[in-house]
Amino acid sequence: MKILIGFFTTESNANIRQKATLADYDLAWGEDCLRKNKVSDVFSQAGIEMIPTLYANAAGAGVIERKDFEYIENNFLTAVREHLHELDGIYLHLHGASTVEGLGSGDHHILKKIRELTGPYLPIAVVCDPHGNLTQEYVEACTILRSYRESPHTDADETKRKVAQLLCDLLKKRQNIHAVYRKLPLILGGEQSVSADEPVRSINRYLDELEQDLRILSCSWHVGYLRHDCPEAGCGIVVVPASGKDQAYAETIADQLAEYVWQRRHEFHYTGLTAKPQEALRMALEFDGKPVFLTDSGDNVTSGASGWNTRVLRQFLAVGHLQKRVLFASICDPKAVNQLQDHAVGERAVFNLGMNADVHSESVTLKGTIIAKGPLMGNLWSGRQRVWGQTVTVQLETKPIDVLIASKNNTLCEQHQYEAAGVDWDDYDVIVVKQGYIFPELKAKGKLCVMSLTDGATPQDTASIPFKQIQRPMFPIDEI
Numbered sequence: 510m511k512i513l514i515g516f517f518t519t520e521s522n523a524n525i526r527q528k529a530t531l532a533d534y535d536l537a538w539g540e541d542c543l544r545k546n547k548v549s550d551v552f553s554q555a556g557i558e559m560i561p562t563l564y565a566n567a568a569g570a571g572v573i574e575r576k577d578f579e580y581i582e583n584n585f586l587t588a589v590r591e592h593l594h595e596l597d598g599i600y601l602h603l604h605g606a607s608t609v610e611g612l613g614s615g616d617h618h619i620l621k622k623i624r625e626l627t628g629p630y631l632p633i634a635v636v637c638d639p640h641g642n643l644t645q646e647y648v649e650a651c652t653i654l655r656s657y658r659e660s661p662h663t664d665a666d667e668t669k670r671k672v673a674q675l676l677c678d679l680l681k682k683r684q685n686i687h688a689v690y691r692k693l694p695l696i697l698g699g700e701q702s703v704s705a706d707e708p709v710r711s712i713n714r715y716l717d718e719l720e721q722d723l724r725i726l727s728c729s730w731h732v733g734y735l736r737h738d739c740p741e742a743g744c745g746i747v748v749v750p751a752s753g754k755d756q757a758y759a760e761t762i763a764d765q766l767a768e769y770v771w772q773r774r775h776e777f778h779y780t781g782l783t784a785k786p787q788e789a790l791r792m793a794l795e796f797d798g799k800p801v802f803l804t805d806s807g808d809n810v811t812s813g814a815s816g817w818n819t820r821v822l823r824q825f826l827a828v829g830h831l832q833k834r835v836l837f838a839s840i841c842d843p844k845a846v847n848q849l850q851d852h853a854v855g856e857r858a859v860f861n862l863g864m865n866a867d868v869h870s871e872s873v874t875l876k877g878t879i880i881a882k883g884p885l886m887g888n889l890w891s892g893r894q895r896v897w898g899q900t901v902t903v904q905l906e907t908k909p910i911d912v913l914i915a916s917k918n919n920t921l922c923e924q925h926q927y928e929a930a931g932v933d934w935d936d937y938d939v940i941v942v943k944q945g946y947i948f949p950e951l952k953a954k955g956k957l958c959v960m961s962l963t964d965g966a967t968p969q970d971t972a973s974i975p976f977k978q979i980q981r982p983m984f985p986i987d988e989i
Contacts, residue, residue: 510597510680515562515585516546517619518604518638520569522813523737524966526866528610529570531577535887535895537564538584545892546602547666548673555677560596562588568891568919569813572737575610582619589626598632598652598680599623600673605641606734606813614741617647624650630685634676636669638662639732640699640812642741648690652679654747656729658713659704661948662890675726675749685753686726689760691767693744694983695774698971699812700945700960702732703780708773715769719748724755725762730770735974736813736967742979746770774984779969780946782959789961790824794833798956799938802947807965808869809920809945811890814966816841816918816943818869819862821963822910825941826873831908833938838927839885839900839915841943846916849901852879858903862914869965875912877903881931885915888923888948900930911937922948945969 519529535545542561543549552559563584567573589599601623607615616637623633634653639660648654653675657668679686702709716728726749733744746766750759783806784792793801808818817840825835845862852858856879863872881902887895898917905912913921913930920943921927927934934940934954942951945967947958962969972985982989 510556511558511560511592511595512552512598512600512676513560513562513588513592513596514543514546514600516542516564516566516602517581517616518602519567519573519607519615520604520640520734520813521572521606521608521737522569522966523572523608525571525813525815527571527815529567529573529577531580533567533570535564535566535892546669548600548669551670551673551677557677557680560588560592566892569810571813573607573609573615575612578609578612578615582615582622585619586622586626589623593626596631598634598676599627600676601633601635602637602669603635604638605643605731606638608737608739613739614642616641617644620647620650632676632679634672636672639730640734641731642733642739642743643690643731643745643747644741645690648688648747651688652686653726653749654688654729655727655749656731658716660699660702660709661946663949665890686750686756689748689750689763691746691763692980693746693767693771694980694989695744695771696735696742696971696979696983696986697732697744697777698735698945698969699732700779700806700969701777701971703946706780708776712770712773715766719762719766724751724758725749726751728762728766735971738976738978740978740980742976743983744770779960783962784959786821786824786961786963789959792957792959793939794828796957800934800955801939801957801959802951802955803939803941804944804947804960805941805963806945806960806969807963807967808943809967810918810943811920812945812967814918814943816915817864817866818963818965819871819873820869821941821961822912823873825910826908834909834936835911835939835941836932836934836937837910837912837941838921838932839913839943841915841918843916845914846899846901849879849903849914850899854879854882862912875903875905876907877905880904880911883930885917885919886926886929887919888926891919893925902930902932920944923950
């Protein structure tokens with residue numbers, strides 16, 4: 510037996526100016542594509558031959574330029590056409606949060622075009638991020654669809670392997686099944702749906718219970734993605750039956766699961782400490798222990814923001830007699846990085862930081878000494894071995910502030926990223942990061958973690974976002 514394998518993921522934030530291009534993607538073909546998908550051993554143990562297509566991972570980025578997306582999509586479609594006569598199934602890792610200029614969801618378009626080539630019955634298994642949007646057509650085009658459950662996504666690799674194994678089992682005993690979908694009139698940000706907290710913890714426990722039923726292959730709850738305005742936005746649930754005769758039963762379970770989530774809509778909340786910017790600053794400065802992690806949630810690069818806002822930096826620069834040692838990790842400014850690359854470590858530099866794209870990214874003139882240079886490494890979700898760009902760290906002259914300036918918007922959420930950049934996070938009292946909810950290593954390290962409710966491309970007040978295309982009524986925008 511033979512299966513085709515592919516990977517495409519982009520969280521497209523329409524609130525940033527820059528478009529996503531091929532330069533924003535980690536691209537891999539052949540054996541590298543298989544290695545990065547992390548499921549080869551599952552298929553090999555089942556005696557199934559793998560045909561790689563393309564691995565394309567942009568993590569968080571902007572709206573995708575049409576021609577660049579078409580290049581990615583054509584890699585998938587060409588492979589399907591070439592190997593269709595010998596394929597027993599297809600395994601895809603999609604996200605669900607992409608959007609393409611003039612096209613809409615890239616994920617949905619890829620699957621639709623593949624289905625047009627394969628017909629309705631060839632098994633297609635999709636593993637996905639719960640922060641992606643769904644539609645009836647998209648879900649029913651999948652034989653199997655299962656999302657991660659944990660946020661942050663610590664179970665991503667486990668889920669990939671689970672879906673791969675489900676596909677292996679299905680190929681050995683074919684069933685005429687498809688995933689079942691229910692849309693919920695509920696729209697949430699990822700920061701309101703952290704899995705270590707309620708109600709997500711209980712929802713995940715219920716999903717586990719439902720999967721113990723031999724008539725059900727898998728169940729998923731999808732938070733959705735709200736950083737671009739689209740009809741698909743909003744929460745959804747997916748149930749996959751074990752066999753054709755269980756299809757009607759899966760419909761019943763889908764109704765039960767949808768109602769279970771819906772009845773908990775008032776329980777969703779920010780996890781941990783949150784505060785408006787001035788209050789968050791005060792909390793960080795007055796806390797006795799170290800380190801404090803302060804998240805610039807309005808510029809959350811894990812949700813596609815640019816990472817170049819300087820507003821929190823300007824807050825700290827305005828503090829008189831700053832006593833805390835502070836690290837910004839990071840602020841994205843490729844122009845500043847290029848300029849500072851001409852200076853050696855230990856040299857003094859005067860430079861402008863800030864892209865001046867809007868009021869949030871206003872440029873500031875800084876003077877300081879370059880104390881470190883290094884690669885901008887990826888993390889568990891963007892690829893730990895991937896070099897996303899370069900970093901330069903500057904120690905300011907007039908304040909106890911170090912600024913780690915990055916050429917790309919990739920979040921520093923793991924210790925090895927700080928080490929690669931040449932900084933020791935133990936040297937700092939306060940570390941400002943471009944995240945929403947705090948990621949596991951930072952949460953474990955921090956003595957205090959505060960999410961600053963800043964403005965920017967990733968605002969946290971869902972009810973205030975001016976959506977035009979989403980389903981209405983929609984909670985919490987509408988009281989239903």
